[in-house]
Amino acid sequence: MGSPWILVASYGPKPYLTIQCIYECGEVVITALVTVRVSESLKKEMRRVKSVNWSELLRRAIEARIELERLSPRDWDRVRKASGKADALRNEMRRKYGSISYDSAETIRYWRETRSHGTS
Secondary structure: OOOEEEEEEEOOOOEEEEEEEEEEEEEEEEEEEEEOOOOOHHHHHHHHHHOOOOOHHHHHHHHHHHHHHHHHHHHHHHHHHHHHHHHHHHHHHHHHHOOOOOOHHHHHHHHHHHHOOOOO
């Protein structure tokens, strides 16, 4: 089941994007309006990129931020502790084995090339 929120983006005469949020619940429609100010040049670039649903992109970004804000202080303590453990482990591995200059992009390119040309 999809989200009950429908976002409608429109470009006004001024250099900002207006997003209208419509919540449908039976026959009742509750509307909230969110305005995002952008520079004129960014607005032009947004118009050029036809493949992006800006409303959906912004809605998801807002939802993700709200979800982050919902984390309790205890959750943030767990995140900080886990981050500290990961840093300590990475530093220990670096001390024990040293650093290497590994280019993962090169390896990925190699295997993609091999797969695309087929060796069967």
